[in-house]
Amino acid sequence: MFLHALRRQRIPLARWSPARFIATKNVISDPMTGELMPSTPDIQPHRVEILRNANPATPPPAHTLVFGHTFTDHMLAIPWDAVSGWGTPEIKPYGPLQLEPSSTVLHYAQTIFEGMKAYRAEDGKVSLFRPDMNMKRFNSSARRLALPTFNGEALLDLIKHLIRIDQHWVPKEPGHSLYVRPTLIGTQKAIGVGPPNEALLFVIMSPVGPYYASGFKPVSLYGTTEYVRAAPGGTGAYKLGVNYAPGVLPQKSVAALGYSQNLWLHGPEHELTEVGTMNMFVVFSKDDGTIELVTPPLDGMILPGVTRDSVLTLAREHVSGKKRLQGLPDKLIVSERTVTMKEVKAAVAAGQLVEMFGAGTAAVISPVDRIGYMGEDVLIPTGEDGMGQISRPVWVELIGRQWGTIPSEWSVPVTE
Amino acid sequence: MFLHALRRQRIPLARWSPARFIATKNVISDPMTGELMPSTPDIQPHRVEILRNANPATPPPAHTLVFGHTFTDHMLAIPWDAVSGWGTPEIKPYGPLQLEPSSTVLHYAQTIFEGMKAYRAEDGKVSLFRPDMNMKRFNSSARRLALPTFNGEALLDLIKHLIRIDQHWVPKEPGHSLYVRPTLIGTQKAIGVGPPNEALLFVIMSPVGPYYASGFKPVSLYGTTEYVRAAPGGTGAYKLGVNYAPGVLPQKSVAALGYSQNLWLHGPEHELTEVGTMNMFVVFSKDDGTIELVTPPLDGMILPGVTRDSVLTLAREHVSGKKRLQGLPDKLIVSERTVTMKEVKAAVAAGQLVEMFGAGTAAVISPVDRIGYMGEDVLIPTGEDGMGQISRPVWVELIGRQWGTIPSEWSVPVTE
Numbered sequence: 001m002f003l004h005a006l007r008r009q010r011i012p013l014a015r016w017s018p019a020r021f022i023a024t025k026n027v028i029s030d031p032m033t034g035e036l037m038p039s040t041p042d043i044q045p046h047r048v049e050i051l052r053n054a055n056p057a058t059p060p061p062a063h064t065l066v067f068g069h070t071f072t073d074h075m076l077a078i079p080w081d082a083v084s085g086w087g088t089p090e091i092k093p094y095g096p097l098q099l100e101p102s103s104t105v106l107h108y109a110q111t112i113f114e115g116m117k118a119y120r121a122e123d124g125k126v127s128l129f130r131p132d133m134n135m136k137r138f139n140s141s142a143r144r145l146a147l148p149t150f151n152g153e154a155l156l157d158l159i160k161h162l163i164r165i166d167q168h169w170v171p172k173e174p175g176h177s178l179y180v181r182p183t184l185i186g187t188q189k190a191i192g193v194g195p196p197n198e199a200l201l202f203v204i205m206s207p208v209g210p211y212y213a214s215g216f217k218p219v220s221l222y223g224t225t226e227y228v229r230a231a232p233g234g235t236g237a238y239k240l241g242v243n244y245a246p247g248v249l250p251q252k253s254v255a256a257l258g259y260s261q262n263l264w265l266h267g268p269e270h271e272l273t274e275v276g277t278m279n280m281f282v283v284f285s286k287d288d289g290t291i292e293l294v295t296p297p298l299d300g301m302i303l304p305g306v307t308r309d310s311v312l313t314l315a316r317e318h319v320s321g322k323k324r325l326q327g328l329p330d331k332l333i334v335s336e337r338t339v340t341m342k343e344v345k346a347a348v349a350a351g352q353l354v355e356m357f358g359a360g361t362a363a364v365i366s367p368v369d370r371i372g373y374m375g376e377d378v379l380i381p382t383g384e385d386g387m388g389q390i391s392r393p394v395w396v397e398l399i400g401r402q403w404g405t406i407p408s409e410w411s412v413p414v415t416e
Numbered sequence: 417m418f419l420h421a422l423r424r425q426r427i428p429l430a431r432w433s434p435a436r437f438i439a440t441k442n443v444i445s446d447p448m449t450g451e452l453m454p455s456t457p458d459i460q461p462h463r464v465e466i467l468r469n470a471n472p473a474t475p476p477p478a479h480t481l482v483f484g485h486t487f488t489d490h491m492l493a494i495p496w497d498a499v500s501g502w503g504t505p506e507i508k509p510y511g512p513l514q515l516e517p518s519s520t521v522l523h524y525a526q527t528i529f530e531g532m533k534a535y536r537a538e539d540g541k542v543s544l545f546r547p548d549m550n551m552k553r554f555n556s557s558a559r560r561l562a563l564p565t566f567n568g569e570a571l572l573d574l575i576k577h578l579i580r581i582d583q584h585w586v587p588k589e590p591g592h593s594l595y596v597r598p599t600l601i602g603t604q605k606a607i608g609v610g611p612p613n614e615a616l617l618f619v620i621m622s623p624v625g626p627y628y629a630s631g632f633k634p635v636s637l638y639g640t641t642e643y644v645r646a647a648p649g650g651t652g653a654y655k656l657g658v659n660y661a662p663g664v665l666p667q668k669s670v671a672a673l674g675y676s677q678n679l680w681l682h683g684p685e686h687e688l689t690e691v692g693t694m695n696m697f698v699v700f701s702k703d704d705g706t707i708e709l710v711t712p713p714l715d716g717m718i719l720p721g722v723t724r725d726s727v728l729t730l731a732r733e734h735v736s737g738k739k740r741l742q743g744l745p746d747k748l749i750v751s752e753r754t755v756t757m758k759e760v761k762a763a764v765a766a767g768q769l770v771e772m773f774g775a776g777t778a779a780v781i782s783p784v785d786r787i788g789y790m791g792e793d794v795l796i797p798t799g800e801d802g803m804g805q806i807s808r809p810v811w812v813e814l815i816g817r818q819w820g821t822i823p824s825e826w827s828v829p830v831t832e
Contacts, residue, residue, distance in 0.1 A: 068518070068607035075517060096514040097522075101491060101620050102484070106513075106601055109525035109657035110664075146664040181607055185522055186661075191484035191597055191622065193660050193693060195668065204517050206607065231647030235662045241525035242658035244609050245602075246651045248526075248562040252611065277609060 040085025043078055043154040043201075048161065053093035062173040065209045067362070072166040072178070076158055076203040080148045083197075089158050091165060094204065100189045104196050110186030111241035112141035115361045116306075117177040118163050118205075118414060120170045121404035126163060126414040128180075129402045131156050133306045138182060141238040146195035147184055155182070159203055160414045166205060167415055175210035177402075179362075211363035216386030218369035219358070221263035221275060222254035223341060229264040229274055229301075236273075236301040243303075244277065251276070259372050261358070266301060270341040273301055278358030278366060279308035282339050283390045285352045290331040293390055295359075297336040307359040307398070310410070312336070314394050327393035341373055348378055355388030356380045364402075365395045456501025459494060459570040459617075464577060469509035478589040481625045483778070488582040488594070492574055492619040496564045499613075505574050507581060510620065516605045520612050526602030527657035528557035531777045532722075534579050534594040534621075534830060536586045537820035542579060542830040544596075545818045547572050549722045554598060557654040562611035563600055571598070575619055576830045582621060583831055591626035593818075595778075627779035632802030634785035635774070637679035637691060638670035639757060645680040645690055645717075652689075652717040659719075660693070667692070675788050677774070682717060686757040689717055694774035694782060695724035698755050699806045701768045706747040709806055711775075713752040723775040723814070726826070728752070730810050743809035757789055764794055771804030772796045780818075781811045 053073040060070060075094045079087040104110045114134040120126050135152025142149045159180060163170070170178040182203045186196030227250040230236020235243060250262050261276035273296055274280055284292045293315050296302050315334045317323045347353035358366040367386045371378040382388060387395060400406030469489040476486060491510045495503040520526045530550040534542050551568025558565045575596060579586070586594040598619045602612030643666040646652020651659060666678050677692035689712055690696055700708045709731050712718050731750045733739045763769035774782035783802045787794040798804060803811060816822030 066606075069605075071518060094517070096516050098512040099515055100512050101510070101599070101618055102487060102622075105522060106527055107529050107597070107599060107657055108660035108664075109527060110661045111522055111525060113523050144665060145661050146668060179607075181523070183517070183523060189485075190482075191595075191620075193664065193667075195664055202517055204607075206518075226649060228647055228649035231644055231650060233642060233644035234647060234650075240661070241523055242661055244524035245526045245561050245656070245658055248609065248611055249560060251609075252562060 040083070042151045043086045043089065043158070045089065045154050045157040045161070048089040048091060048158060050165070051090065051092040055093075059169050059171075059207060062171045062176050062207070062209060065171075065176070065207055067208050067211075068179065068206050070206055072169040072205045072207070074162060074166050075205075076162045078155075078158070078201045080199040080201065081197060086148070086150060091158075091162055097200070097202070099187060102189045102191050103186070104188045104191070104193075105185035107191055108186070108193055109240075109242045109245075110145055110147065110196055110199075111183065112138065112145055112147060112239060113181060113183045113241065114138045114239060116180045116182075117208075117361060117402070118170050118180055119177050119403050119411075120172055124172075125404070125416070126167055126170050126178075127404055127411045128160070128163075128414055129412070130306050130310065130410045131159070131412055133309065134182070137239055137304060137306075138184070141240055142184060144235060144238045145186075145240060147186060148199055150201070155201070162203060162205070163414050169205065169207050171207050171209075173209075177208060179206045179208045181206070211366070212386075216365070216367055218367040218380075218382045218386045219260035219275075220258070220370040221261050221368055221372070222257060222259035223265050223270065223371050223373035224250055224254065224262045225265055225270065226250070226253075227262070227264075228266065229262070231266075232300055234301070237298065237303060239303060247277070254372075257372065259370075263371055263373075265341065272296060272339045272341065272344065274303065275358040275366070275368070278360035278363065279303060279305040280356070280358050280368075281311060281391075282344065282356045283354035283388065284347050285354050288331075290333060291329045291354060291390065292333040292335055294335045294337060294339050296338060305360060307361060307364060310398055311359050311365075311394050314397050315390075325393045325397050327396075328390065332390075341371075344371070345373075345378055348380070353380060355382065355391060357388070357391045364398060365391050367391060456499070458567045459502045459505065459574070461505065461570050461573040461577070464505040464507060464574060466581070467506065467508040471509075475585050475587075475623060478587045478592050478623070478625060481587075481592070481623055483624050483627075484595065484622050486622055488585040488621045488623070490578060490582050491621075492578045492617075494571075494574070494617045496615040496617065497613060502564070502566060507574075507578055513616070513618070515603060518605045518607050519602070520604045520607070520609075521601035523607055524602070524609055525656075525658045525661075526561055526563065526612055526615075527599060528554065528561055528563060528655060529597060529599045529657065530554045530655060532596045532598075533624075533777060533818070534586050534596055535819050535827075536588055536593075540588075541820070541832070542583055542586050542594075543820055543827045544576070544579075544830055545828070546722050546726065546826045547575070547828055549725065550598070553655055553720060553722075554600070557656055558600060560651060560654040561602075561656060563602060564615055566617070571617070578619060578621070579830050585621065585623050587623050587625075589625075593624060595622045595624045597622065627782070628802075632781070632783055634783040634796075634798045634802045635676035635691075636674070636786040637677050637784055637788070638673060638675035639681050639686065639787050639789035640666055640670065640678045641681055641686065642666070642669075643678070643680075644682065645678070647682075648716055650717070653714065653719060655719060663693070670788075673788065675786075679787055681757065688712060688755045688757065688760070690719065691774040691782070691784070694776035694779065695719060695721040696772070696774050696784075697727065697807075698760065698772045699770035699804065700763050701770050704747075706749055707745045707770060707806065708749040708751055710751045710753060710755050712754060721776060723777055723780060726814055726817075727775050727781075727810055730813050731806075741809045741813050743812075744806065748806075757787075760787070761789075761794055764796070769796060771798065771807060773804070773807045780814060781807050783807060
C-alpha cells in the first residue's frame with residue numbers, strides 16, 4: 001500500500017520517555033525507575049505575586065449557603081512545566097481558567113484534589129485541621145497520576161496566605177467553615193496519553209454550612225453489587241477525580257430506589273468498603289460486653305481519609321489511656337479489618353450490631369440506619385438523635401479539636 | 417455544641433434529584449429510573465453559527481506531524497444546560513476554553529471522548545470510517561457518566577460540516593489522516609458530586625501521520641498484575657477519561673523495564689483483556705490445522721472498539737463466504753472468549769500460537785512479539801514485516817475500506 005513512501009518512525013510512546021529532559025543542568029534519579037530526571041524548582045512561597053480583587057464581593061448570609069456554590073474573592077494558582085518546574089505562585093481574583101481544548105485534563109482525567117476546612121474559633125482566630133495529612137495525600141495522588149509532586153509545607157504556606165487574605169469569608173456561625181479545595185490538573189496541549197509536560201495547581205475556597213444542619217439525620221444505604229467504586233490494582237486509595245465521576249450514575253440509581261448513598265461492596269463475600277464518598281465504620285458488641293470499632297483496612301481500595309484516621313486515633317488514644325474520652329466504653333477494641341455483609345447481617349440478627357457510620361471531611365460523622373441488600377432492608381440501630389454510643393463521644397472530641405474548643409496539635413493556626 | 421443554633425437541613429444529595437427539572441413544560445420519563453425528566457432541545461445542526469478564523473494557519477508539512485500536537489483552524493462547540501437543553505452549535509476559530517475553576521470536569525473527571533479519522537482518497541474526496549459506531553459509543557459513555565445524551569446523526573452532521581470547512585487540513589500523503597476528537601465535559605460551576613447541570617461538547621481535529629511510519633514494528637508487552645485497567649462493575653466498557661489517566665504510571669513502569677505497553681491481565685487466572693489503549697487479538701492453530709482468531713468478549717471490562725468490531729466482522733464475513741479475503745485460511749474460527757496467560761504460554765510451547773496483535777483507531781493493527789510475564793519473556797511469532805498470516809489480509813482489507821480504495825458502506829462521504 002503506502003509503506004514504501006514512509007521513512008521515519010513516529011511512535012507517541014517516545015514522548016513518554018524522560019530522555020527529553022536530560023538537557024537541563026540539574027538531574028536527579030527517578031526514585032521509581034532509576035532513570036535520570038530533571039531537578040527543577042519546587043514551589044517557592046516567597047515568590048508569590050498578589051493581585052487584589054478590585055471588586056470584592058460581600059460574603060452572603062450564612063443561612064443562604066449551599067455546599068460548594070459560593071467562592072471567595074481570591075484563588076491561588078501555581079503553574080508547572082517539565083522544563084522550568086514550579087513557577088511563580090499567584091494569588092489573584094477568583095475567575096475562569098483559560099484552557100486549551102487539547103488540555104489533557106479535559107480528555108484523560110488528569111486531575112487530583114483535596115478537601116480541607118478552615119474553622120473560626122470563638123475568639124475569631126482561624127485554623128486548619130491536620131492540613132499536613134492533606135498535603136501528604138495530595139503528593140501521593142500526584143505520584144499515582146504521574147503529575148508533578150511538590151513540597152507540601154510550601155503549598156500549605158501559600159494556602160494559609162490565601163486564607164488570611166480572604167479570612168472574612170470564614171463564617172462565624174456555629175458549625176460553618178471555609179471549605180478549601182486544592183486541585184492539580186494536567187494541561188499538556190496535546191492529545192497523547194502520557195505524563196503531562198504542563199500542569200496547573202490551583203486552590204479555591206467556598207464558605208459552607210454544616211452538612212446536617214438540623215441534627216444527625218441518619219442515611220440509608222443500598223448495598224451495591226452492580227457497580228464498584230474501586231478494585232484491587234485500581235486507584236481507590238488515592239484522591240483522584242477518576243474515583244468520583246463514575247459514582248454519579250450508581251448514586252442516581254439508588255436515589256430512585258429511595259436510598260441515600262451507595263454502600264460499595266467488594267468481591268464474592270460482599271466486603272464493605274466505603275459509603276458514597278466517605279470512609280465507613282461498623283461497631284459490634286461481643287458476648288463479654290467488649291465493643292469493637294471496625295473500619296476496612298488500607299488495602300489499596302480504601303481512601304486514607306483524614307477523618308478516618310482521626311476517628312481511629314481518638315479511639316486508640318482512649319484505649320491506651322493517652323486521652324480517655326467520656327462516654328466511650330472501657331472494653332473497646334479498635335480494628336482495621338475486613339467486614340462482610342454476612343457478618344453485618346448476623347450481628348444485626350443477634351442484636352450485636354451497635355451502630356454504623358460514614359466519616360469524611362464534609363459530613364464529619366454520618367450515621368446509617370438502613371441497608372438495602374439483596375432484596376431486603378437490614379435495619380441498623382441509631383441513637384435518639386442519630387448518633388450512637390461510639391460515634392457521639394468521638395464526634396464531640398473531633399469537632400472540639402476542629403473548632404479549637406479542645407486544644408490539640410491537630411489544629412494549625414492560620415491567623416494570629 | 418452548636419446544633420441548637422441550626423434550623424435548616426442542607427444536604428448536597430438533594431441536588432442529585434431530577435425533581436428540580438420538573439418546572440419545565442415538557443417532561444419525559446427517565447428510561448432508567450422511571451422518574452420524570454425534562455424534554456429539552458436536542459442538537460440542532462441547522463442552527464449552527466459559523467465564525468471563520470480570520471488568521472488561518474498553513475497546515476505544516478506532513479513529515480513534521482507529531483500525533484495530536486497540531487490542530488486545525490476551527491473547532492465545534494455545543495453548550496448544554498439542564499433547563500435549555502442543547503444550545504446553538506458554533507463552528508469557530510480553534511482557541512482556549514474559558515472554564516470556571518469550580519467546573520466539575522476539573523475535579524471529578526466528568527469527561528468522555530471519541531477518536532475517529534477522516535481519510536482522503538486518491539481522488540481527493542474525504543470520508544469518515546464507521547462514524548455511526550463512534551456516535552453510538554459516545555452516547556453510551558454519556559449515559560454512564562450521567563452526562564446529557566444527544567442525537568448522534570445530528571452531531572455527525574455538524575462534524576462533517578466542520579471537516580468540510582477545514583478539509584484542506586486532511587493530509588494527502590499516504591497513510592496520513594485527520595484525527596477527529598469529540599469530547600463532552602461537565603461544566604457545572606459548583607464542587608458537588610452529581611449529574612452536572614451544565615456541559616460542553618466540543619470537537620477538535622489534528623492532522624496525523626501513520627502510527628508505524630517505517631513498517632509494522634512489533635511491540636513488546638509486559639503482563640501487568642500490579643495494576644488493572646478495568647474491573648467488573650467498573651467503567652472499562654465505556655470511553656471515559658477516567659480509564660486513561662491511571663494507565664500513565666503503569667506505562668512508565670513497563671517502559672523502564674524495556675517494554676512498550678501494558679498487557680492488562682484480569683483475575684487469578686490472568687485473563688488477557690487489553691493492550692495499552694488497544695483491544696487485542698490472539699491467533700491459535702489447532703491440531704487439525706484450523707485457525708482460531710480470538711478476542712476477549714464484551715463482558716463489561718472491554719472497550720467496544722470500532723477496529724475490534726471491524727476485524728471481527730471482516731473475519732466472520734470471510735468465514736460465511738459473504739466476502740472472502742485473499743490470504744485468510746479456509747478453516748477459520750472467530751471467537752469472542754476469555755484467553756488466559758496459561759493458554760498463551762501452552763500454545764507458544766506447542767508451536768500453536770500463530771500471532772497476537774492490538775487493534776485500535778490510532779495504530780489500526782499493532783503486532784506483538786514478546787510478553788514479559790512472571791519473570792520470563794514469552795516470545796510471540798511475527799511475520800517477516802511484523803504482520804502475521806491473519807492480521808495482514810485483515811489489515812489490507814481494513815485500510816482499503818478506510819481510504820476508499822475498497823468500496824464499502826463503512827466509508828461515509830464527507831465531501832462531494
